[in-house]
Amino acid sequence: MEQIINDMKILGLNEYEIKAYLSLLSEYPVNGYNLSKSSGIPRSRIYEVLENLKNKQIVFEEQGEKAVIYYPIEPALLIEKMKSTFGRVLENVDTYTRKLYSSKKIDNNLTVIKGTKNIIDFSNLLISQAVERISLFLWDDEMPFLQNNLDEAIKRGVVLKGIYFGQNNPFKELVIHRRINRYLSEKKERHMIIAIDTKEVLSGIISRGDESQVTWTKDRGFVRMGEDYIEHDLMINLYAYRLTGKEKDDFEQFVDEVRKEYSGFTEEQIRNFQ
Amino acid sequence: MEQIINDMKILGLNEYEIKAYLSLLSEYPVNGYNLSKSSGIPRSRIYEVLENLKNKQIVFEEQGEKAVIYYPIEPALLIEKMKSTFGRVLENVDTYTRKLYSSKKIDNNLTVIKGTKNIIDFSNLLISQAVERISLFLWDDEMPFLQNNLDEAIKRGVVLKGIYFGQNNPFKELVIHRRINRYLSEKKERHMIIAIDTKEVLSGIISRGDESQVTWTKDRGFVRMGEDYIEHDLMINLYAYRLTGKEKDDFEQFVDEVRKEYSGFTEEQIRNFQ
DNA sequence: AATGGGTGGTTACTGTAATAGTTACTAAGG
DNA sequence: CCTTAGTAACTATTACAGTAACCACCCATT
Known part of the structure; x- marks a missing residue:
């Protein structure tokens, strides 16, 4: 009940209107007096509320034998009504804001998003817009919150690839990262990347809580870098597996050794590097 | 400007928030002070407003050299955001209200819609829902308000047919009604019918202003009657033309004569009958 | 016949929160 | 001392939720 009231408030109805409509749905036609009883709306207010709903074409009235009786619009029609209203509004806002947002404006700027919740929301927004490809560099901590939208994306034909940090x-x-066990045991900050359609990339560090901060850009260089970063990491994973053919634990050790050998860094430096 | 503010209010923003966002779109990044100047929002309030917009992820902030600077979310993303919000909300409301509106409830009831504007709105709602067929019995007075939606319907493959009262x-x-000249000269009340997909029918009398009243129903008998009514009238039109082959004016006269002859009514009665 | 409770509806008021707008203050820096 | 930059506190209006009181009718009970 709480939930539906909040949702319907977003659609522009107030609490009394919502209660009246919902009550009418489960019992109609009724007069004001009875609706007041079944809905919990004070009898002294019910006629105003019904008047408003009548004006919005959400309830209709009719002359009964004794009193005026009311009945609700069909839910299916109500939804259609709302859809068409919001569709129109969104279209207006769309054209107006696009005009303002002079496209000559620099497209290689950076947008910073802060706070875990905001980051998740923004990620989902990007994912739900993807048409062709999603490249991920993602930890298990964030995955549950993005999984639904990723599923949807795959269903509509979007190609997914990338590296996952989790069991x-x-x-x-x-692909699970080749150094997964080490990473998980260290549990430091988590680097995350989401690249969409070779068009935009979200990248940043997730630590804990509201200090987390990621950056979004459409700058072509950075987008390219983000996608390639993941691509390269995937390839290294693949090469390493091919080169060793060993069991998982041995394999991780091998990778560590190779890194140390060829990078010129100490073990400590390599870890901090990550 | 008025229009866009009203529209964006429907989306859940207040006037200051709207002005701030729109100003930001045309000039960013800026600090609070300058945004206050360009948007007309009092400087004393601008930071609250920006705080709200930040929480809604509609603007973002960043540490500039001297002051904190703000920039807006891309319009395209904002629209996506809103769409997904309203999509979710509408889905919730849809499932909830459908559950309430026990489908066992009588589906053969009548819904009365009053007032020209309401009637037009409701008609458009029905038309925009049509999937297969729209049968019309419509006057030129109403046509301009429905024409767009009818065009849309035809575009998506809906079959349109019916009778039109107008030049x-x-x-x-x-098809223009066979007695069009007579009807137009008399200018009495206008009977109107809209039948959708053999599923629902809207029928009633349009006089003038708010006394107009039409009735909507899904009652199968009435729906059938509405569609057949139009169908039959079309056929009579067709037969009459075939039988005469005369010029239009003569043809109308012929129709009148036939009616009189075969119905047993006087000319006067027939006219009142219409 | 009187009474009182249920039905059906109306008018007017109160408290609160959000919104829009104002006034006044601090404080840095050229 | 003027512009820039930001804060604190206040007012007025409105929408919203909730309450109190009243009228008028009908009808069953005492």
Whole structure:
């Protein structure tokens, strides 16, 4: 009940109007007096409320034998009504704001998003817009909040690829990182990347809580870098597996050794590097 | 400006928030002070407003050299955001209200819609829902308000047919009534019918202003009657033309004569009958 | 016949929160 | 001392939720 009231408030109805409509749905036609009883709306207010709903074409009235009786619009029609209203409004806002947002404006700027919740929301927004490809560099901490939208994306034909930091990989399209055990045991900050359609990339550090901060850009260089970064990491994973053919634990050790050998860094430096 | 503010209010923003966002779109990044100047929002309030917009992820902030600077979310993303919000909300409301509106409830009831504006709105709602067929019995007075939605319907493959009372018939799918000249000269009340997909029918009398009243129903009998009514009238039109082959004016006269002859009514009665 | 409770509806008021707008203050820096 | 930059506190209006009181009718009970 709480939930539906909040949702319907977003659609522009107030609490009394919502209660009246919902009550009418479960019992109609009724007169004001009875609706007041069944809905919990004070009898002294019910006629105003019904008047408003009548004006919005959400309830209709009719002359009964004794009193005026009311009945609700069909839910299906109400939804259609709302859809068409919001569709129109969104279209207006769309054209107006696009005009303002002079496209000559620099497109290679950076947008910073702060706070875990905001980051998740923004990520989902990007994912739901993807048309062709999503490249991920993602930890298990964030995955649960993005999984639904990723599923949707795959369903509509979007190609998913990338690297996953976690034991239970929910997507066959993703590859678990070759150094996963080490990473998980260290549990430092998590670097995350989401690249969409070779068009935009979100990248940043997730630590804890509201200090987390990621950056979004459409700058072509950075977008390219983000996608390639993931691509390269995937390839290194692949090469390393091919080169060793060993069991998982041995393999991780091998990778560590190779890194140390060829990078010129100490073990400590390499870890901090990550 | 008025229009866009009203529209964006529907989306859940207040006037200051709207002005701030729109100003930011045309000039960013800026600090609070300058945004206050360009948007007309009092400087004393601008930071609250920006705080709210930040929480809604509609603007973002960043540490500039001297002051904190703000920039807006891309319009395209904002629209996506809103769409997904309203999509979710509408889905919730849809499932909840459908559950309440026990489908066992009688589906053969009548819904009365009063007032010209309401009638037009409701008609458009029905038309925009049509999937297969729209049968019309419509006057030129109402046509301009429905024409757009009818065009849309035809575009998506809906079959249109029916009778039109007016000189300038905008749809080749419609037939002008055989007694059009007489009707137009008399200018009495206008009977109107809209039947959708053999599923629902809207029928009633349009006089003038708020006394107009039409009735909507899904009652199968009435729906059938509405569609057949139009169908039969079309056929009579067709037969009459075939039987006479005369010029239009003569033809109308012929129709009148036939009616009189076979119905047993006087001319007067027939006219009142219409 | 009187009474009182249920039905059906109206008018007017109160308290609170959000919104829009104002006034006045601090404080840095050229 | 003027512009820039930001804060604190106040007022007025409105929408919203909730309450109190009243009228008028009908009808069953005492």
